Amino acid sequence: MLHYAISRLLWLVPTLLAMALVTFLVMHATPGSPLDPVAEGANPLSPEGQKALAAYYGLDKPLWEQFAIFVGKAVRGDFGFSFVYKTRTVAEILRETFPVSLFLGSMALVLAVVGGLTLGVLAAIHQNRGWDYVSVSLATVGVAVPNFVLAVFLIIIFSFLLPLFPTGGWDSPRDWVLPTVTLALAPMGIIARFTRASMLEVIRADFTLTARAKGLAEGPVIFKHALKNALIPIVTLLGPLFAAVGTGSFFVESIFRVPGMGRFFVLSMTGRDYPMIMAVVLTYGVFLAVMNLVVDLAYGALDPRIRY
Amino acid sequence: MARWTPGSDINVTAGPRPLADPDAIRAPSPLAADVPARGSSLWRDGVRRLRRNRLAMAGGVVIVLLCLIAIFADVLAPLPYTKTNFGRLNEAPSRAYPLGTDQLGRDLLSRMIYGARVSMLVGLGAQLIIVAIGVPIGALSGFVGGRTDLALTRFIDVMYAFPRLLFVILVMSMLGAGLTNIFIAIGLTGWVGIARQTRAQVLSIKQKEYVEGARALGSRAGRLLFRHVLPNALTPIVVAVTFGIPEAIFTEAALSFIGVGINPPTPSWGQMVGEGQQYIRSYWHLCVFPSIAIAVTMLAFTFFGDGVRDALDPKMK
Numbered sequence: 001m002l003h004y005a006i007s008r009l010l011w012l013v014p015t016l017l018a019m020a021l022v023t024f025l026v027m028h029a030t031p032g033s034p035l036d037p038v039a040e041g042a043n044p045l046s047p048e049g050q051k052a053l054a055a056y057y058g059l060d061k062p063l064w065e066q067f068a069i070f071v072g073k074a075v076r077g078d079f080g081f082s083f084v085y086k087t088r089t090v091a092e093i094l095r096e097t098f099p100v101s102l103f104l105g106s107m108a109l110v111l112a113v114v115g116g117l118t119l120g121v122l123a124a125i126h127q128n129r130g131w132d133y134v135s136v137s138l139a140t141v142g143v144a145v146p147n148f149v150l151a152v153f154l155i156i157i158f159s160f161l162l163p164l165f166p167t168g169g170w171d172s173p174r175d176w177v178l179p180t181v182t183l184a185l186a187p188m189g190i191i192a193r194f195t196r197a198s199m200l201e202v203i204r205a206d207f208t209l210t211a212r213a214k215g216l217a218e219g220p221v222i223f224k225h226a227l228k229n230a231l232i233p234i235v236t237l238l239g240p241l242f243a244a245v246g247t248g249s250f251f252v253e254s255i256f257r258v259p260g261m262g263r264f265f266v267l268s269m270t271g272r273d274y275p276m277i278m279a280v281v282l283t284y285g286v287f288l289a290v291m292n293l294v295v296d297l298a299y300g301a302l303d304p305r306i307r308y
Numbered sequence: 309m310a311r312w313t314p315g316s317d318i319n320v321t322a323g324p325r326p327l328a329d330p331d332a333i334r335a336p337s338p339l340a341a342d343v344p345a346r347g348s349s350l351w352r353d354g355v356r357r358l359r360r361n362r363l364a365m366a367g368g369v370v371i372v373l374l375c376l377i378a379i380f381a382d383v384l385a386p387l388p389y390t391k392t393n394f395g396r397l398n399e400a401p402s403r404a405y406p407l408g409t410d411q412l413g414r415d416l417l418s419r420m421i422y423g424a425r426v427s428m429l430v431g432l433g434a435q436l437i438i439v440a441i442g443v444p445i446g447a448l449s450g451f452v453g454g455r456t457d458l459a460l461t462r463f464i465d466v467m468y469a470f471p472r473l474l475f476v477i478l479v480m481s482m483l484g485a486g487l488t489n490i491f492i493a494i495g496l497t498g499w500v501g502i503a504r505q506t507r508a509q510v511l512s513i514k515q516k517e518y519v520e521g522a523r524a525l526g527s528r529a530g531r532l533l534f535r536h537v538l539p540n541a542l543t544p545i546v547v548a549v550t551f552g553i554p555e556a557i558f559t560e561a562a563l564s565f566i567g568v569g570i571n572p573p574t575p576s577w578g579q580m581v582g583e584g585q586q587y588i589r590s591y592w593h594l595c596v597f598p599s600i601a602i603a604v605t606m607l608a609f610t611f612f613g614d615g616v617r618d619a620l621d622p623k624m625k
Contacts, residue, residue, distance in 0.1 A: 014466075015465070015466050018466045019466070019470055022470070022475075023478060026478045026479060026481075026482050140607070140610060140611075141603075141607070143610070144554065144603075144606045144607050144609075144610040145602070145603045145606050145607065146558050146561060146562060146602060146606065148561075148562070148565055148578075148581060148582075148585070149561075149581065149599045149602050149603050149606075151585070152581060152585055152588065152595050152596060152599040153599065153603075155585075155588055156588075156592060156596060160589075160592070167588065167589065243471055243472075246471065247471055247472070247473040247474060250473075250566070251562065251565065251566075254566075255585055265474075266566055269477060269481050269566075269568065277478075281471075281474055281478070284471050284474060285470065285471065288471060
């Protein structure tokens with residue numbers, strides 16, 4: 001177990017380096033330079049001015065050297081100044097926006113887990129009856145329909161037809177509702193589908209039959225015996241769910257005007273804000289890789305049948 | 309306790325982790341009984357089972373309709389998608405414009421009809437590229453084994469760890485907007501899943517007795533791979549492709565929504581939602597109709613894909 005954990009941790013390093021390298025190369029192969037004027041049709045900088053700027057930002061060094069410098073600094077959390085917001089460092093911007101995204105993502109994840117488990121258990125208990133159809137339909141819609149499309153429908157229903165929630169913003173808890181629900185629907189659908197399948201399998205297992213045979217009431221059978229065992233495979237879903245919530249936040253944050261990292265990423269794309277792009281991609285990458293590792297280890301600890 | 313090496317945790321049959329198939333557990337299928345013993349192949353049985361699945365067939369009908377709309381867009385659209393009418397901007401649906409007009413006074417219905425063309429092209433075209441890259445890499449990795457496998461698996465794992473949509477956006481920003489570039493971006497990033505699946509499948513089939521038998525009879529590697537291994541590895545690939553189509557359609561819509569997808573004035577549903585949602589308070593029709601189109605398309609492909617998986621999954625038999 002320890003050996004497994006350590007070798008997985010060590011493999012994180014080359015994975016992240018490769019990720020950084022790919023991002024770095026793609027960014028530099030991109031047409032358009034941060035030395036070009038920001039405004040459209042503006043006069044370009046004089047060659048001397050461009051040279052001075054390039055030297056200031058270290059863009060005149062050979063590529064491999066730029067990459068080495070970048071990695072050396074990134075390890076210490078220093079991503080340099082943003083090219084677009086020239087007076088602010090990337091670290092500053094991330095410190096401000098990451099908590100917002102993390103907060104939104106955590107709320108969505110909690111809602112997804114609670115809602116998904118409830119729907120899945122309901123569906124399994126009432127297999128092929130009313131509740132099953134309701135929860136399977138909800139799950140299918142959540143998984144299949146992109147979240148920016150769901151956002152449009154939710155705004156139409158809950159902001160216009162029933163004026164319950166605002167169409168955007170991030171000031172009061174009322175603003176949090178629609179973005180959270182939109183972001184939660186897809187992972188909720190995934191969890192509901194897996195919980196249903198997993199519960200159905202466990203409900204038919206011999207140990208559930210034993211629990212029933214010794215005269216336990218339905219409640220303890222479902223919650224103490226069935227759900228506890230059905231939960232184990234669902235833990236493995238959490239890794240992909242973090243990814244779904246992470247990338248989903250670009251769209252949700254843009255539509256509902258949430259001042260989070262996802263919205264900044266979309267803005268930094270068009271501004272060719274290299275340091276910002278690298279930092280956001282790596283932050284997501286590190287976060288997802290670490291989460292996947294935690295999930296895999298937790299899975300091994302939870303299920304005594306798994307040996308590494 | 310086995311040492312962990314790259315790829316060693318890729319379970320041969322079920323992907324990276326022992327995960328229950330969400331739909332593997334169903335009520336006992338009444339269809340299993342009436343599969344005839346003679347003249348039946350996996351594919352013929354699959355088609356028969358698919359035909360009985362009403363939801364999947366409904367999805368199939370919608371898909372055929374969408375393809376027809378895409379092919380005959382020039383005939384079906386009442387107006388060219390670039391035809392502007394600056395006298396009638398952002399108009400709500402009316403008799404002259406059944407779905408209203410957009411910010412430039414263009415007919416929304418016509419633009420949606422042409423939008424189907426983009427979605428269908430991306431859905432099918434990107435899958436061709438993904439299969440052309442992913443299947444050979446996966447097959448090579450699984451069939452040759454050894455150091456080749458280790459190197460390829462490591463490469464695949466790194467690609468897999470990359471947040472997919474992020475990578476597509478990165479590649480698009482490098483290539484610039486446009487339909488061809490969308491194909492390339494989705495193809496470059498999407499082959500990983502299918503390569504993993506092919507590798508796992510080839511690894512397990514390689515061990516089967518009939519392959520060993522063919523090898524014992526003196527078959528060469530090429531014949532083994534193309535005659536015996538790959539044809540039997542096909543079902544999960546077909547299922548992966550059916551689910552890959554809506555994913556590609558989603559990716560195009562998402563890219564166009566952000567503004568790095570299709571070049572204007574070519575209409576794309578995702579782009580129409582992206583532009584329209586800014587005016588949702590004043591002109592609801594601008595984003596609602598394309599949203600409905602995306603939702604219906606995605607659901608149709610999902611239902612059809614679920615049906616194909618259930619029909620071809622040997623575990624159902």
